[in-house]
Amino acid sequence: MLMPILQVNSEDIPEFVVVCGDPKRAEVISRKLEGARELAFSREYRTFVGTYEGVELAVTSHGVGCPGAAVCFEELIRAGAKTLIRVGTAGSYRADTPAGSLVVSTAAIRTDGLTKQLVPEGFPAVADSAVAEALYESALSLGEGVVRKGMTVTLDVFFNGVEEFPHPKYKAAGALGVEMEISALYVVAALRGVRAGAIVAIDGFADADLAAEYDPNTNVVSDAVEREIHAALMAVAKLAKQG
Numbered sequence: 284m285l286m287p288i289l290q291v292n293s294e295d296i297p298e299f300v301v302v303c304g305d306p307k308r309a310e311v312i313s314r315k316l317e318g319a320r321e322l323a324f325s326r327e328y329r330t331f332v333g334t335y336e337g338v339e340l341a342v343t344s345h346g347v348g349c350p351g352a353a354v355c356f357e358e359l360i361r362a363g364a365k366t367l368i369r370v371g372t373a374g375s376y377r378a379d380t381p382a383g384s385l386v387v388s389t390a391a392i393r394t395d396g397l398t399k400q401l402v403p404e405g406f407p408a409v410a411d412s413a414v415a416e417a418l419y420e421s422a423l424s425l426g427e428g429v430v431r432k433g434m435t436v437t438l439d440v441f442f443n444g445v446e447e448f449p450h451p452k453y454k455a456a457g458a459l460g461v462e463m464e465i466s467a468l469y470v471v472a473a474l475r476g477v478r479a480g481a482i483v484a485i486d487g488f489a490d491a492d493l494a495a496e497y498d499p500n501t502n503v504v505s506d507a508v509e510r511e512i513h514a515a516l517m518a519v520a521k522l523a524k525q526g
């Protein structure tokens with residue numbers, strides 16, 4: 284069956300899917316796969332399939348922000364995805380987790396608008412524990428840089444308006460950093476009965492003025508993105524072995 288928005292056929296979508304915001308990052312990930320082929324590039328959604336250590340997987344970009352990303356997650360799940368892993372970037376809340384660190388998100392604080400329209404207020408956005416553990420172990424095993432696991436915030440806003448960012452209160456409550464899609468991934472996965480996890484590469488401090496300071500294109504960030512891609516693919520291989 285053809286998925287109307289992603290423009291992929293369900294017959295081509297395996298159980299494991301790695302998702303990321305940027306279509307270019309999807310292409311970079313696909314280059315690590317054996318026998319990679321592009322299935323579709325529709326809107327911001329670019330999809331490849333291939334194998335890693337003999338495990339079939341797809342890679343799809345979901346764009347920026349929860350509404351568009353949720354469309355992607357829903358169609359991937361309808362097409363047959365059973366385990367989704369987001370490989371993203373995030374801003375840090377902590378001095379001990381600087382640019383170049385990796386964070387495995389065990390749960391997302393839902394400050395986004397999309398999930399409010401799917402589930403009631405108290406509904407948690409949590410990672411599947413096996414997926415989160417496989418990501419964390421894989422990232423640690425690379426033996427480089429800071430690797431943490433914990434809560435992250437999912438926010439809709441990126442550049443300041445006139446409202447205060449909610450960073451201070453979530454930082455005080457123990458969140459490690461902020462990005463823009465993990466809550467949608469965890470809530471959609473929970474509603475549809477599949478498992479999900481996420482790893483993010485830290486690209487700077489979220490409470491800095493992003494309009495002045497945001498730069499995800501430094502070597503320290505691209506090295507961290509390389510490491511998180513490796514960790515995610517190792518996690519897929521590990522989870523596939525666990526059955």
Ligand SMILES: O=P(O)(O)O[C@H]1O[C@H](CO)[C@@H](O)[C@H]1O
Pocket residue numbers: 303304305346347348370371372373441462463464
């Ligand atoms: O690097 P990606 O996966 O896009 O993730 C982060 O980067 C984007 C913001 O620049 C948002 O999508 C945010 O969640």
Ligand SMILES: O=c1cc[nH]c(=O)[nH]1
Pocket residue numbers: 372373374375441461462463486487488489493
């Ligand atoms: O949403 C995001 C993503 C990367 N860096 C940030 O500071 N925020």
